[in-house]
Structure formats: C-alpha cells, structure tokens
Amino acid sequence: xxxxxxxLKAIYLIQETENGPAATGAxxxxxxxxxxxxxxxxxxxxxxxxxxxEKYKGVSLTDxxxxxxxxxxxxxxxxERFLATTLEVEDYRGEATQIQAVVDQVVADRVxxxxxxxxxxxxCFLPDEDRCEYLEIxxxxxxxx
Amino acid sequence: MSVTDPVSSDRQxxxxxxxxxxxEEVVEARASKHYESLTSREDYEPDxxxxxxxxxxxxxxAEHRERLEALIDELGAETVAFDRIQTLxxxxxxxxxxxxxxxxxxxxxxxxxxxxxFYDDLIAAIEASDAAFSIDxxxxxxxxxxxxxxxxxxxxxxxxxxxxxx
Numbered sequence: 044x045x046x047x048x049x050x051l052k053a054i055y056l057i058q059e060t061e062n063g064p065a066a067t068g069a070x071x072x073x074x075x076x077x078x079x080x081x082x083x084x085x086x087x088x089x090x091x092x093x094x095x096x097e098k099y100k101g102v103s104l105t106d107x108x109x110x111x112x113x114x115x116x117x118x119x120x121x122x123e124r125f126l127a128t129t130l131e132v133e134d135y136r137g138e139a140t141q142i143q144a145v146v147d148q149v150v151a152d153r154v155x156x157x158x159x160x161x162x163x164x165x166x167c168f169l170p171d172e173d174r175c176e177y178l179e180i181x182x183x184x185x186x187x188x
Numbered sequence: 189m190s191v192t193d194p195v196s197s198d199r200q201x202x203x204x205x206x207x208x209x210x211x212e213e214v215v216e217a218r219a220s221k222h223y224e225s226l227t228s229r230e231d232y233e234p235d236x237x238x239x240x241x242x243x244x245x246x247x248x249x250a251e252h253r254e255r256l257e258a259l260i261d262e263l264g265a266e267t268v269a270f271d272r273i274q275t276l277x278x279x280x281x282x283x284x285x286x287x288x289x290x291x292x293x294x295x296x297x298x299x300x301x302x303x304x305x306f307y308d309d310l311i312a313a314i315e316a317s318d319a320a321f322s323i324d325x326x327x328x329x330x331x332x333x334x335x336x337x338x339x340x341x342x343x344x345x346x347x348x349x350x351x352x353x354x
Contacts, residue, residue, distance in 0.1 A: 129276070130206055130268065141200050145313045146207070146306075153211055153302040156218075157276040 045144065048115045049074060050084050051093065054102055055112035056170040064101030116165035118151040119143055120175050124158040127178055136173045195310075196319040201328070202265040204310055208335075209256045211306055213273035215299040216249040220274075221281050222292045237349055238292065245296055248342065252303075252335050259331060262323050293350050300342035307336035 053073040057065035071081040085102050088094040093108035104112055122143055126135035146154075160175075161167055167176045195201060219242045226232055257267045311332050314325070321328065 125207070125210075126203070129210065129273075130203070132203070138199070138203055141197075142195075142203055142207075145195065145204060145309050147309055149298075149302045150207075150211070150306045150309075153214060153299065154207065156214055156280060157210070157273065159280075 046084065047088060047091075047093075048111070049143070050081075050088060051104065051108060051112040052115045052119060054088075054094065054104055055109065055116065056168075058102075058104060060170045064097065064103045066101045070102065113165055114148070116168055117160075118146065118148055120160060120164050120168060121151045121155050121158055122146055123174060124160060124178060125154050128158060135178075140173075195313040195317045198263050198322050201314075201321055201323070202260060202263050205256050205260050205263075206265070206268050208303075208306060208310070209253050209260070209268050210273055211299075211303050212249040212253040212256070213268065213270050214277055215296075215303065216246045216253070216270070217274040217277035218281070218295060218299065219243075219246040219249070221277065222295065226292070237352070241296060241346065241349055242292070244345075245299070245342070248338060252338070255331055255335060259323060259328060264322075290353075293346060293353065297343065297346045297350070300339055300346055304336060304339035304343060307332050307339060311336065 050070065053070055054065045057069050057073065061069075067078055067081050067085065070085070071078045074081065085094060085096050088102075088108065089096050093105055093111060095103050095105060097103075119139060123135050123139040126132040126138055132138055161177055164175065168174070169176050195204070223239070223242045226238070253267075253270070260267055311329060314329060314332075
C-alpha cells in the first residue's frame with residue numbers, strides 16, 4: 044500500500060464519519076503528517092482524478108477515488124484479520140498499520156484465502172475503532188511473539 | 189494510521205516473515221488438496237506434468253518455509269504451525285471445476301506470482317530502511333533474494349506448462 048493509498052483510505056473514512064468532505068487538518072492528523080505534506084498529496088490525488096479539493100470545504104473523493112479507497116480498505120481488513128486471527132497478534136491494528144505498505148493487493152488476495160472475511164466488507168469497518176466490527180479483540184497476553 | 193517507513197523494527201520483520209511462511213504453507217496445502225481432488229475423480233487420467241508440478245510446488249514451499257523459519261528463529265520469534273494453516277485451507281477449499289487442470293494451474297500461478305511479489309516488496313522495503321535489525325542484514329537479504337529467484341522460476345515453469353496444456 045503506497046502513500047496515495049493510505050491517503051485515500053484516510054479520506055474515505057473521514058468522509059464516511061463526517062458524512063461530508065474531509066478537512067485537510069483532519070487528514071493530516073489521521074496520517075500523522077504535516078498539513079503541507081497532506082496538501083501536496085491531495086493535489087496529486089486531484090490531478091489523478093481521485094479527489095476534488097474545494098478551498099474552505101475540504102476534500103471529497105470522486106467515484107474512482109471511492110472505488111480505490113474501498114479496495115484499499117478491504118486490503119487493510121485482510122491484513123488486520125490475518126494478524127488478529129491467524130497470528131493472534133494483540134495489537135493487530137497498530138501492526139497492520141506498520142506493515143500495510145509492504146503488502147500488495149495480489150499478496151492480500153492470497154492471504155484472503157484463509158481469513159474469514161465477511162461479504163459486507165469493507166462496510167463493516169468501524170473508523171473510530173480502526174477495525175472490522177466482526178473482529179473480536181484477542182485477550183491480552185495472546186500467544187503472538 | 190501513519191505514513192511511516194514500512195520496515196523499521198525486528199517485530200515488523202518477524203510479522204512479514206510469518207506472512208511469508210503462511211503464503212508458502214498455503215501453496216503447500218493447496219497443492220496437496222489439488223492433487224487429492226484430482227486423483228479422487230472417477231474420470232481421472234494421470235497427467236505426469238501436472239502431478240510433477242504439484243509435487244515440486246509442495247516440496248519447494250516446504251523448503252522455503254524452513255529457510256524463513258530459520259530467520260524467525262534467529263529473531264527470537266515463533267513460526268506459524270503448518271497444520272493450523274492446512275486446516276484453514278481445507279475449511280475454505282472449494283473443489284475445482286470439471287476443467288480442473290486450468291483451475292489448478294491458475295491457482296499455482298497465482299501462488300507463485302503473489303509469493304514473488306511479496307518477497308520483491310519485502311526486499312525493497314528492507315533495502316530502503318536504515319534501521320538496524322538484530323539479524324544480519326546481508327544474510328536476511330541473501331535468503332529472501334534466493335527465494336524470490338526460485339519463485340520467479342516457478343512462475344516461468346507454470347506459464348510454460350499452461351502453454352503446453354492448451
């Protein structure tokens with residue numbers, strides 16, 4: 044998952060939560076980057092036809108942007124579910140964020156063969172909790188090293 | 189969520205190596221299931237080339253798994269038990285269609301291609317990282333590069349067999 048994909052996922056989730064455009068500051072906060080970096084990437088997404096940026100209103104994903112963001116979110120869900128259920132990693136959310144950049148779609152598709160993802164993915168993703176609503180949090184002190 | 193250096197700690201390396209092990213185990217388990225499903229059919233006519241491919245895929249994946257396990261062991265972490273992944277694969281395995289040879293070859297190709305892509309991205313992420321790991325970086329990269337090359341060879345073999353079968 045490259046940087047653009049991470050931005051798409053963040054904007055999509057903010058847009059869904061706010062039911063409207065995502066503020067640049069909120070995007071920068073979600074990704075822990077400076078507003079200047081966020082603006083630069085938002086400009087690239089707009090150039091690629093994936094987002095519209097209106098001054099003082101915020102960023103809205105285009106239909107293409109939403110489609111790609113949902114693919115990215117599904118891929119993230121596969122990684123989270125793999126860490127939580129196959130490896131039984133306690134901090135699966137934190138670790139999914141850390142390794143997502145290295146896991147390409149073709150790899151996630153293969154991992155998806157063994158994770159029990161629900162048909163309504165990614166609509167079951169809870170933005171506030173950064174996880175799928177069906178994913179139970181492993182008990183503390185899980186077996187993962 | 190943050191846009192961070194993807195591989196900056198032993199823990200991240202461990203998780204990714206564990207994912208590599210699981211990818212190998214999925215190939216191994218699915219090759220075995222494909223073979224079982226082929227030979228159990230009443231109209232089965234042995235195809236030595238496909239049998240050899242499945243056998244080699246299983247053997248090679250088991251060997252890759254052992255090499256990854258050695259790295260994980262050096263990092264002080266645990267592997268992912270094969271029988272666990274085998275069970276997961278079996279739970280979600282669907283019988284190939286009547287034109288099973290095509291399905292099986294496509295699945296093998298998908299397995300080899302995804303493994304190649306995984307190792308390629310992991311190698312690039314390690315090379316781009318300045319982090320110090322508790323495992324020798326050259327040994328880590330040499331092992332991953334050797335496995336990546338074998339996956340590339342696997343892609344070529346499956347592709348050649350697909351051309352012959354047509």
